[in-house]
Amino acid sequence: MELANTLKQDGESRGGVLAHLERLETQVSKSHKNLEEPQDAQALEARIHELERLRDNLRVEVKERQARVKASTASVEPDQTLEISEQEILERKQENVKAILQAYRFTGISGKLTSRGVCVCISTAFEGNLLDSYFVDLVMEKPLWIHHHSVPVFIPLEEISAKYLQTNTQHFLFVLCEYLNAYSGRKYQADRLQSDFAAFLVGPLQRNSLCNLLSFTYKVKLEGQSFPFCARLLYKDLTTTLPTDVTVTSQGMEALPSTWEEQRADHENLFLTKPLHQVFTSFARKGEKLDISLLS
Amino acid sequence: MDETLAEFFRRTILKIPMPEMMTVLKTWNFLSENQLQTVNFRQRKESIVQDLVLLCEENRASLNDAALLDIIYTQFHRHQKIWDVFQMSKGPGNDIDLFDVEQFKSSFKKILQRALKNVTVSFRDAEENSVWIRIAWGTQYKKPNQYKPAYVVYYSQTPYAFTSSSQLKSNLPLLGQALTVASKHHQIVKMDLRSRYLDSLKAIVFKQYNQSFETHNSTTSLQERSLGLDINMDSRIIHENKVEKERVQKVTQEIFGDYPQPRLEFAQYKLETKFKSDLNGGILAEREEPLRCLVKFSSPHLLEALKSLAPAGIADAPLSPLLTCIPNKGKNYFKIRDK
Numbered sequence: 001m002e003l004a005n006t007l008k009q010d011g012e013s014r015g016g017v018l019a020h021l022e023r024l025e026t027q028v029s030k031s032h033k034n035l036e037e038p039q040d041a042q043a044l045e046a047r048i049h050e051l052e053r054l055r056d057n058l059r060v061e062v063k064e065r066q067a068r069v070k071a072s073t074a075s076v077e078p079d080q081t082l083e084i085s086e087q088e089i090l091e092r093k094q095e096n097v098k099a100i101l102q103a104y105r106f107t108g109i110s111g112k113l114t115s116r117g118v119c120v121c122i123s124t125a126f127e128g129n130l131l132d133s134y135f136v137d138l139v140m141e142k143p144l145w146i147h148h149h150s151v152p153v154f155i156p157l158e159e160i161s162a163k164y165l166q167t168n169t170q171h172f173l174f175v176l177c178e179y180l181n182a183y184s185g186r187k188y189q190a191d192r193l194q195s196d197f198a199a200f201l202v203g204p205l206q207r208n209s210l211c212n213l214l215s216f217t218y219k220v221k222l223e224g225q226s227f228p229f230c231a232r233l234l235y236k237d238l239t240t241t242l243p244t245d246v247t248v249t250s251q252g253m254e255a256l257p258s259t260w261e262e263q264r265a266d267h268e269n270l271f272l273t274k275p276l277h278q279v280f281t282s283f284a285r286k287g288e289k290l291d292i293s294l295l296s
Numbered sequence: 297m298d299e300t301l302a303e304f305f306r307r308t309i310l311k312i313p314m315p316e317m318m319t320v321l322k323t324w325n326f327l328s329e330n331q332l333q334t335v336n337f338r339q340r341k342e343s344i345v346q347d348l349v350l351l352c353e354e355n356r357a358s359l360n361d362a363a364l365l366d367i368i369y370t371q372f373h374r375h376q377k378i379w380d381v382f383q384m385s386k387g388p389g390n391d392i393d394l395f396d397v398e399q400f401k402s403s404f405k406k407i408l409q410r411a412l413k414n415v416t417v418s419f420r421d422a423e424e425n426s427v428w429i430r431i432a433w434g435t436q437y438k439k440p441n442q443y444k445p446a447y448v449v450y451y452s453q454t455p456y457a458f459t460s461s462s463q464l465k466s467n468l469p470l471l472g473q474a475l476t477v478a479s480k481h482h483q484i485v486k487m488d489l490r491s492r493y494l495d496s497l498k499a500i501v502f503k504q505y506n507q508s509f510e511t512h513n514s515t516t517s518l519q520e521r522s523l524g525l526d527i528n529m530d531s532r533i534i535h536e537n538k539v540e541k542e543r544v545q546k547v548t549q550e551i552f553g554d555y556p557q558p559r560l561e562f563a564q565y566k567l568e569t570k571f572k573s574d575l576n577g578g579i580l581a582e583r584e585e586p587l588r589c590l591v592k593f594s595s596p597h598l599l600e601a602l603k604s605l606a607p608a609g610i611a612d613a614p615l616s617p618l619l620t621c622i623p624n625k626g627k628n629y630f631k632i633r634d635k
Contacts, residue, residue, distance in 0.1 A: 101512040112510050119510045135509040150509065153502040154453040159390065208395040209425040209453040215396070236392050 105133065109177055116140065117147070122177050124184035126241065127275070131184040136176070144169060154209040155179055156238075178239040185241035185275075186211035192277035200280055202228055212238060214276070217251060220283055222263060229264065233271060246271040297353045304362050304442050305352050309345045312369055317344075320372060324365050327351050362442075363418035367430045370447055370460075371422065374494045377447065377460035381489045381497055381626070382472065384455045384481035393480060395452045397427060404429065404478035411470050416440045426451040431471070433464050448475065449494065455481065456501045458494055488629035496558035500623050505558045544606050547613040551620050557599035563628045565591040565618065570634055586634065599623065 104110035111120040117140040123133045137147040143166050151157045157176070164172035190211050193201070206215040212235040219226045227250070234245040248268045250256050256264060270279045297305075312320050317337070321327060327348070335347045352361070370377065405417045414434025422428050429448040434440035447460040448471070457475050472484040491497050499505040535541060568586045595601040599622065606613035614620070622628055 098512065104512075110512075112512050114510050121509070121511055135511075137509060148503065148506045150504075150507055153451075153456075153504075156390075206397060207425065208397060209451065210393070210395070212392070213394045213396055215398075234394055236394065238392060 106130070108181070109173055117144075120173060122173075122180050124181045126181070126185035126188045129188065131188060134180050136173075138169075151176070151180070152183075152209070155183060182239045182241050183210060186235060189241070189276040190214060193280060196277065197280040197284070200283060210235075210238065212236070214243075218280075220263070220267075220286075222259065227260060227263075229267060231267070231271060233276070241275065243272060297357070301357075301359060301362065302349055302353065304359075305349050305357065305365075306345055307443070308362060308366050308369065309348050310341070314341060316372060320365075320368055321348075323368050326355065326357065326361055326365070331355075359416060359442075360418055363416060363430050363432070363445075364420060366442075366445065367418060367420045367428050367447075370430075371420075371428060375492045377494075378490060378492055379449075379458050379494050379497055380461055381487040381501055382457045382459065382475070382484050383487050383501075384457065384476055384479065384484045386455075386480070387482045391480075393453050395479070397421070397425075397452060400450075400452075400478045401427070404474050407474040407477055408470065412436070412467075414438060414440050416442065416445075422449075424451060425453075431467075433467050446471065450475065450479065451498075451502075454502070457484075458497060461490075488627045490628065491560045493559040493561075496560060499558045500626050505623055506553050506555050508553065508555050541607075544613040548603060548606050551614060552599075552603040557597070557603060558623055560598045560622070560628055561596065562592055562594045563598060563619070563622060563630070564593075565630045565632060567591065568631070568633045593619075598628075 101110075101112075105121055105123045108125070109120065109122055111118045114137065117138045120136045120138060121133055122136070124131045134150050134152075136149045136151065139145050139147050146157075146161065146165075149157065155176075156179070160175050160179070161172060164175060190205065190207050193214075193216075194205050200218045200220070202217040202219055204216075207213070214233040215231070217228050217230050219228050221227075230249045230251050232245075232247045232249075233243040235242075236244040246268050248264050248271070250260070250264065267279075270282070274282075318332070321332060331351050331354075335344060335351070337344055339347075401419050408415045408417055408431065412434060413436055416430075416432035416434075418430045420428045420430075427450055429450070430445050431448070432440035432442045432445045444464065446464070446467070449458040450456075457479075459471065476482065476484045487501075489497060489500065496505075567589045570586050571583060593602075602615060602619050605611040606615060618630065618632075
């Protein structure tokens with residue numbers, strides 16, 4: 001305290017003046033600030049007011065413009081919507097027609113015009129399952145000729161076209177359709193037997209390209225015993241999916257006990273009248289009824 | 297096991313490249329998984345082969361097993377052989393072909409065995425109802441030579457058979473006869489078609505090479521594809537003869553199509569024609585005899601090369617029909633005479 005006082009007393013001549021000057025300086029700067037702050041605040045406030053005014057003006061303008069646009073569209077609307085809907089209608093029609101053309105393949109025979117003729121698509125099916133499609137690219141000249149095709153080489157295409165292509169093209173397509181559908185159906189049955197009923201087969205399924213000769217050995221249960229039968233299915237009519245000749249024989253044994261003989265004859269009849277995989281489905285069901293396990 | 301048989305096994309297994317060894321052995325399915333696991337596949341190849349041959353002896357492998365392994369090796373390396381194509385025909389009277397593959401095999405074998413006492417015939421069923429036949433030829437007095445077998449690939453209920461060119465040409469008529477009778481045909485003719493690429497030959501004669509068809513379901517148009525090259529070009533590059541280029545593209549596309557071409561290595565043209573010249577006189581112009589000359593086109597992929605000739609500016613479009621008819625006619629050997 002004394003020191004400070006002595007300093008003060010001394011400073012009054014020098015330190016005192018300097019200190020006084022300092023005090024005055026700080027006072028001035030404070031007062032400046034006090035002056036400025038209200039000024040800044042004022043400026044900011046003024047700015048805010050300005051911006052608010054601008055915003056209100058813009059809002060008014062936007063509303064006016066929207067109203068103008070609505071008014072103009074309201075007056076123009078009927079004509080423009082007419083144009084749009086016509087174009088839309090045409091586009092929708094075109095898409096519809098394209099979809100119908102694409103869906104035509106479900107009818108079995110469909111086609112598309114090409115630069116030189118028509119490309120016919122034969123879509124095969126069996127029991128409601130859509131199977132492979134085959135194409136024949138026809139050139140419309142005299143004589144009509146086939147440019148290229150995807151018909152398998154073992155289907156007698158040359159024979160069928162020699163008979164009907166020039167004289168009755170429609171019949172040519174129908175006959176080809178018959179052959180291809182029958183082939184697809186036979187192939188489907190053989191594939192189903194190999195994949196779904198492999199448990200019944202003893203050894204491999206012997207087949208050929210046309211699937212018109214099938215030879216296999218299968219086991220069926222009866223009275224707790226399982227017995228192997230050899231089946232040989234011949235499809236002499238290439239336009240059908242059911243065999244024309246069936247022989248079911250017992251493997252090795254000469255004379256069968258009567259119950260087995262009945263089974264054998266019954267199976268022969270089954271193979272002649274029902275598609276192959278359906279026959280095995282019925283075997284599977286019988287097996288389920290008699291026994292829990294399907295495998296012997 | 298017989299020494300010669302063991303040697304045959306050794307040489308057959310030795311042929312198989314190491315990266316394929318496991319795949320081939322598993323396809324063969326003669327040695328069990330357990331047996332294969334006992335072999336140390338990190339040894340030198342000769343030692344591996346020795347171990348495998350011992351395993352074969354353990355399993356009492358027969359000549360037929362060895363032949364089957366040979367067939368599998370050839371199926372994996374079919375390009376190492378050159379294949380010929382034969383076409384069979386039936387007489388009039390179309391009986392439905394009820395092809396029984398077991399009957400075919402036994403009939404084929406019997407015909408060969410009746411004619412030649414010493415012959416080894418082996419079969420392996422393959423994809424798409426085809427059968428691969430391996431024939432080792434012997435004579436009345438000599439045992440069959442297992443190291444120069446002939447192979448036949450036959451797809452059931454088709455008129456075509458593919459044979460690997462056998463060095464023993466004298467047996468060809470017998471082979472033809474066996475094939476014809478066993479497959480219930482009447483005649484057999486050798487086609488003027490030959491290549492290493494069995495799958496391409498099949499595509500050509502079965503007419504499977506062009507499988508692009510116009511349907512309502514197809515999305516890419518043909519025009520888009522052909523102009524695709526132009527779109528990628530720098531816009532500062534202008535094609536001076538754009539019209540001609542487009543014409544060439546169009547013609548090439550019409551003839552060769554958009555599909556990948558079947559693979560052939562050569563086309564051979566035997567010319568027997570009189571010399572034709574615009575110049576009057578000259579030694580060659582006076583000749584009555586036709587000139588004989590052979591023109592051979594070779595390429596790793598002949599048809600793709602021919603397809604690119606016109607677009608590359610090397611040849612005029614359309615190309616000579618002698619070149620473009622190759623897949624269509626199923627021929628790559630031609631004899632051209634004066635009409």
